[in-house]
Amino acid sequence: MEKTWGGRFIEVTDALVEELSASIQFDHKLYEWDILGSKAHARMLSTCGILTQEELNAILKGLDEIRDEIAAGKLGFTIHLEDIHTHIEHRLIQKIGEPGRKLHTARSRNDQVVTDVRLYLRSEIDNICGLLATFQRTLVELAERYADTLFPGYTHLQRAQPVMLGHHLLAYYEMLKRDRERFTQCRARVNVLPLGSAALAGTSYPINRVMVAQELGFASVSANSLDGVSDRDFILEFCADAAILMMHLSRFCEELILWSSSEFGFIELSDAFCTGSSIMPQKKNPDVAELIRGKTGRVYGNLTAVLTLMKSLPLSYNRDMQEDKEPLFDTIATLNIALRIFPPMLRDMQVKRERVTATLEQGFMTATEVADYLVRKGVPFRTAHGVVGELVRYCLKENKTLRSLTLDEYQQISPNFDEEVLTVVLPEAAVNSKNSIGGTAYEHVLAAIGQAKEDLAALESANEQGERR
Numbered sequence: 001m002e003k004t005w006g007g008r009f010i011e012v013t014d015a016l017v018e019e020l021s022a023s024i025q026f027d028h029k030l031y032e033w034d035i036l037g038s039k040a041h042a043r044m045l046s047t048c049g050i051l052t053q054e055e056l057n058a059i060l061k062g063l064d065e066i067r068d069e070i071a072a073g074k075l076g077f078t079i080h081l082e083d084i085h086t087h088i089e090h091r092l093i094q095k096i097g098e099p100g101r102k103l104h105t106a107r108s109r110n111d112q113v114v115t116d117v118r119l120y121l122r123s124e125i126d127n128i129c130g131l132l133a134t135f136q137r138t139l140v141e142l143a144e145r146y147a148d149t150l151f152p153g154y155t156h157l158q159r160a161q162p163v164m165l166g167h168h169l170l171a172y173y174e175m176l177k178r179d180r181e182r183f184t185q186c187r188a189r190v191n192v193l194p195l196g197s198a199a200l201a202g203t204s205y206p207i208n209r210v211m212v213a214q215e216l217g218f219a220s221v222s223a224n225s226l227d228g229v230s231d232r233d234f235i236l237e238f239c240a241d242a243a244i245l246m247m248h249l250s251r252f253c254e255e256l257i258l259w260s261s262s263e264f265g266f267i268e269l270s271d272a273f274c275t276g277s278s279i280m281p282q283k284k285n286p287d288v289a290e291l292i293r294g295k296t297g298r299v300y301g302n303l304t305a306v307l308t309l310m311k312s313l314p315l316s317y318n319r320d321m322q323e324d325k326e327p328l329f330d331t332i333a334t335l336n337i338a339l340r341i342f343p344p345m346l347r348d349m350q351v352k353r354e355r356v357t358a359t360l361e362q363g364f365m366t367a368t369e370v371a372d373y374l375v376r377k378g379v380p381f382r383t384a385h386g387v388v389g390e391l392v393r394y395c396l397k398e399n400k401t402l403r404s405l406t407l408d409e410y411q412q413i414s415p416n417f418d419e420e421v422l423t424v425v426l427p428e429a430a431v432n433s434k435n436s437i438g439g440t441a442y443e444h445v446l447a448a449i450g451q452a453k454e455d456l457a458a459l460e461s462a463n464e465q466g467e468r469r
Helices: 015-021 024-047 053-071 084-096 109-145 165-190 209-216 225-230 233-259 287-310 319-347 353-360 367-376 381-398 407-413 427-432 442-468
Strands: 150-155 158-164
Touching: 024 053, 024 084, 024 109, 024 209, 024 319, 053 084, 084 109, 109 165, 109 225, 109 233, 109 319, 109 442, 150 165, 150 353, 150 427, 158 165, 158 427, 165 233, 165 442, 233 287, 233 319, 287 319, 367 381, 367 427, 381 407, 427 442
Parallel strands: none
Antiparallel strands: 150 158
């Protein structure tokens, strides 16, 4: 099969080279974007007098038919044609003859492929941001459901201080909010048109790059042809943002796994999102959370792969860059399944309130509140810290909790205690005393939920206006 670049070659390409070189097995998913970009390019060539109207019509009709053929699975792919760009061009020439040979005027596969990837990634970022919004709404719904549910907070995986479960869930809302911001900022850098850079130096044809950018919805055109064909920063940035997002999901998964264990027993995940054991009939394993946690390493690996790929490439285009697509495609697929499965898994989660309440009575989780109470009595904090340490030591010796101590026992440790301390040690009082901005007090949780709802509604409205434009 004749190569598009075979004019100066005499020998036939070795079969192993064709196998090594082919990317059609993964870049075929760019076909819609390749055709979209080719149609915009053809219209521009016609406007600039490089194609006749008759040639343009034939090209546009042929490209639409090829798109339908690929979508229906009727166009066979072969490694002899290397990539999706060559398959489409080859099929176009088969269908319409000579006009099809003119489509590649004023462009190269170098600027063509990076245009396709930018179009594809821009669309996928929009989809991911939509999935993140759904996830955020789910977290807000759950935070509202559990706004007044007391829950143990941890540091060093040791019981530390009580919080509201709604407050804990909103911590992940904030993480996802930052993730969306990163992807939105990344999208702006994706949204630059490289087409017209040609192989590396630009083109001598009288083309109109701005026209193509406007038709394809790009905000600007690349300012330097060498950078235009060789830039993969936007893929690196996306993969880095994806790695941070997966890290957030992995942290959440780790908590769900711990909370659902017999040792914690705080939640039960739905059977629909767990599996059993082939040998131990009693088991209910949080496999979904474990798999998402595991796939985080996969996304990290994809980022490392692309960073390593690009680290020593001279300007401009190098064939190495063909290897950028599989890590990118895999990262996108991983994000999609993780973000789609997480919200329903959370919505079906049951909180075991009795177990949670029992845990709050253990571990001296209101000890800091007792120290703060003494500070309000005029005791220096470091002194108060020591006094409460003595209280804890006494409780451990007598097998008591701070809540079960009598006022007399408190006063044996320090005369600064009065009846108020018996209220201070209650988890409810401890939580609601945290009324600084960003704290876990019930009123602040409600305010945070309200603000999150407003932010999501404003974002949804902005997206709808953008779609209408």
